[in-house]
Every structure is written in C-alpha cells, then in structure tokens.
Amino acid sequence: MKVAGRIESLAPYLFAELDRKLAAKRAQGVDVISLGVGDPDLPTPEHVVEAMREAVRDPATHRYPSYSGSPEFRQAVARWYGGRFGVRLDPETEVMALIGSKEGLGHLSFAYVDPGDEALVPDPGYPVYGVSTRLAGGTPVSLPMPSESGFLPDLDRAAVSERTKVLWLNFPSNPTGAVADLATLERAVAFAREHELLLAHDAAYSEITFDGYVAPSVLQVPGGKDVAIEFNSLSKSSNMTGWRIGYAAGNADAIRALSIVKTNLDSGQFTAVQRAAIVALTGPQDHLEELRTVYQKRRDRVVETLNALGWSLTAPLGSVYVWLPTRDGMSSAAFADLLLDEAGVFVAPGSGYGAGGEGYVRISLTVSDDRLDEAMDRVACALG
Numbered sequence: 451m452k453v454a455g456r457i458e459s460l461a462p463y464l465f466a467e468l469d470r471k472l473a474a475k476r477a478q479g480v481d482v483i484s485l486g487v488g489d490p491d492l493p494t495p496e497h498v499v500e501a502m503r504e505a506v507r508d509p510a511t512h513r514y515p516s517y518s519g520s521p522e523f524r525q526a527v528a529r530w531y532g533g534r535f536g537v538r539l540d541p542e543t544e545v546m547a548l549i550g551s552k553e554g555l556g557h558l559s560f561a562y563v564d565p566g567d568e569a570l571v572p573d574p575g576y577p578v579y580g581v582s583t584r585l586a587g588g589t590p591v592s593l594p595m596p597s598e599s600g601f602l603p604d605l606d607r608a609a610v611s612e613r614t615k616v617l618w619l620n621f622p623s624n625p626t627g628a629v630a631d632l633a634t635l636e637r638a639v640a641f642a643r644e645h646e647l648l649l650a651h652d653a654a655y656s657e658i659t660f661d662g663y664v665a666p667s668v669l670q671v672p673g674g675k676d677v678a679i680e681f682n683s684l685s686k687s688s689n690m691t692g693w694r695i696g697y698a699a700g701n702a703d704a705i706r707a708l709s710i711v712k713t714n715l716d717s718g719q720f721t722a723v724q725r726a727a728i729v730a731l732t733g734p735q736d737h738l739e740e741l742r743t744v745y746q747k748r749r750d751r752v753v754e755t756l757n758a759l760g761w762s763l764t765a766p767l768g769s770v771y772v773w774l775p776t777r778d779g780m781s782s783a784a785f786a787d788l789l790l791d792e793a794g795v796f797v798a799p800g801s802g803y804g805a806g807g808e809g810y811v812r813i814s815l816t817v818s819d820d821r822l823d824e825a826m827d828r829v830a831c832a833l834g
C-alpha cells in the first residue's frame with residue numbers, strides 16, 4: 451500500500467522529530483530538561499475545572515455538539531472581544547468554535563487554497579501555516595521577518611503573485627516572541643486589501659505579554675473585518691492545551707468557508723468543554739496576572755543568564771519563548787545538539803521554523819521555576 455504523495459512530501463512534524471531525540475537521550479539515563487515544547491506547566495484554573503465537572507454531569511452535553519459552537523460559546527467570545535479590544539462581533543456569523551485553534555489554522559487552507567495557489571507564511575514562523583497550505587495542494591511562500599526589523603514582516607519584499615490567496619501572521623510570535631503594534635497590523639490589512647488576500651492572524655499569545663505591554667487584535671484595525679480572520683485559543687491564556695478549545699473571529703465569508711470544511715470533517719468540540727471555556731472567558735481573570743508574572747520572571751532569568759554569557763538579547767514582550775542566535779555562527783541543529791550533549795538541556799532548533807530561523811534556537815519558558823533555574827545553571831556551566 452502506498453501513502454499519498456502529500457504525506458511523503460511533508461517533513462515529519464518538527465515536534466515529533468524532537469520528541470524522538472529527547473526520548474533517546476533519556477533512554478541513556480540522562481536527566482534532560484526539555485525547554486523544547488511550549489506547553490504550559492501551570493494547571494487550568496480551578497473554577498474552570500469545576501465548571502467542567504458540572505457540565506459533564508448534564509446529559510444535555512452528551513449529544514453531538516453544534517459544528518460552529520454553541521450560541522452561548524460564540525456569545526462569550528463576542529463579549530470577550532468587545533471588552534478586551536472594543537471590537538463588535540456578530541456571534542452568529544463572525545465567530546466559530548474550534549477544536550483547538552490549530553484545527554482551524556489547518557482547515558483554513560482547505561477553505562482558501564486550491565492546488566497551485568500560494569500563501570505567504572512568516573519565516574521564521576509556526577510550521578502549521580505552511581504545512582496546511584501544502585496539504586491543500588498549495589505552495590507556502592516565505593514572508594521575510596528580518597531580525598533587523600525586530601522580526602516584523604517586510605511586506606515590501608513579500609513575493610506576492612496572482613496565485614497568492616492568504617497572508618499569515620502571528621503576534622505575539624511563536625517562535626521569536628516579537629510583538630506587533632497596531633500600525634504593523636494596519637499595514638498588513640492594507641496589503642491584504644490591495645492584493646485581495648485573506649489575512650489570517652494567529653493571536654494565540656495575545657494575553658501572554660509582559661512589562662505592561664497589551665497586544666492588539668487585527669480586528670481593531672478599521673476595516674480589518676473586511677479582509678481578516680483571527681484565531682485564538684484558551685490553550686495559553688488559561689493553561690488549557692489538553693482541552694482543545696479555540697475559536698476564529700472576523701470576516702463572515704471566511705468564517706462561513708471554514709465552517710463548510712468543518713461541517714464535512716468534524717462535529718464540533720464537546721459541549722462540556724465549551725461550557726468550561728465560557729467560564730474561562732467570562733469568569734475571574736486573576737490567573738492571567740499570575741501567569742504573566744511567572745513567565746516574566748522566567749523570561750528574565752533566561753535573558754539574564756544568556757546576556758551574562760555574552761549575548762545581547764532584548765527581553766521579549768510576549769509569548770512563552772526566548773529566541774536567540776546560536777554561538778559562533780553554529781547551525782541551529784549543531785547548537786541544539788551541543789546544549790543537549792553538554793548541558794542536558796533540550797531546545798528547539800530555529801531551522802524547524804523555516805529557513806529564516808537557521809542560526810537560532812528557541813527556549814520555552816513552560817517548565818517549573820526549579821527546573822528552569824537548573825537548566826540555566828547547566829547552560830552557564832557548559833558555555834561559561
């Protein structure tokens with residue numbers, strides 16, 4: 451039996467590959483500290499867990515959920531956008547629930563990309579945008595995010611063509627931690643309008659920001675809704691990666707197109723999970739301040755350690771990552787291997803995020819303070 455060509459054309463998903471390397475090292479008895487994957491170590495807030503317990507007991511949640519999310523969930527998202535960004539959304543037509551935002555990021559390409567079409571993807575950037583473009587038969591085209599501009603998109607150098615359908619952006623950025631101000635998003639909206647593209651903004655880290663910085667939504671841009679769809683998720687803001695609940699908001703045509711893909715492929719997220727997510731969106735938000743404080747402290751620990759070793763990093767204002775150039779012009783993979791072999795610390799090679807990530811590695815802040823301290827001590831010892 452032969453698998454489809456589209457499977458063979460895909461490199462193994464970066465994290466699957468990384469997991470294998472990590473497991474091999476651990477099998478040798480090394481106490482590896484993994485700073486590879488961005489998966490919050492803090493628990494889901496107790497009031498959200500409690501809402502889930504209650505929801506699960508209600509047999510009404512046991513049936514097929516609605517494809518686009520319950521009306522209550524969509525209203526909660528619309529209310530949240532109103533309060534957080536001052537953006538008005540019609541919960542009927544401009545909001546939909548997703549089984550984790552990655553599900554929507556993946557399926558969006560099937561709604562917009564025909565074979566032969568192109569999508570501009572941030573390079574370096576989260577791999578899903580390019581992979582889904584390819585699975586849909588299209589071609590991902592690198593959108594340069596030069597380090598000199600603070601890893602913001604260089605739209606003047608964007609290789610846009612008649613076949614370009616989608617412009618992907620992600621701020622605060624995984625993997626670089628870069629943040630975009632509203633003016634950057636305004637330029638992206640104007641660019642999408644000029645070239646008749648769908649602007650797809652992944653805002654998974656919109657609430658994970660530091661030093662008082664507040665991330666904008668692309669839907670705040672006047673006319674943003676004409677060209678943009680924005681993805682967000684409870685995964686990072688409420689430590690709910692395992693629950694798989696996210697949403698898309700914005701342009702009604704894009705929401706409709708995405709929901710057509712979804713109605714044909716899945717049946718929506720468990721209604722009980724949606725009820726818990728409503729509580730996460732509309733209930734007390736104390737946990738947010740707490741987790742920002744935790745990540746900010748960890749960020750400072752990493753940046754201070756590296757700068758004492760000779761780096762000159764600026765502390766990122768968002769995301770759960772520190773992105774750094776390798777030492778002595780080493781490749782991403784060689785430097786990641788060095789840290790694994792010499793310090794027992796596992797980091798993500800930047801080359802996994804596109805050619806523009808070569809020469810960098812990404813450190814994730816989602817391990818306990820103790821383990822991160824230990825990791826930084828080991829790195830200082832190995833590189834000092």
Ligand SMILES: *Cc1c(COP(=O)(O)O)cnc(C)c1O
Binds near residue numbers: 682684695
């Ligand atoms: C973590 C993350 C997401 C969230 O994915 P979910 O499927 O909602 O868990 C989306 N985009 C980026 C860039 C991420 O790092």
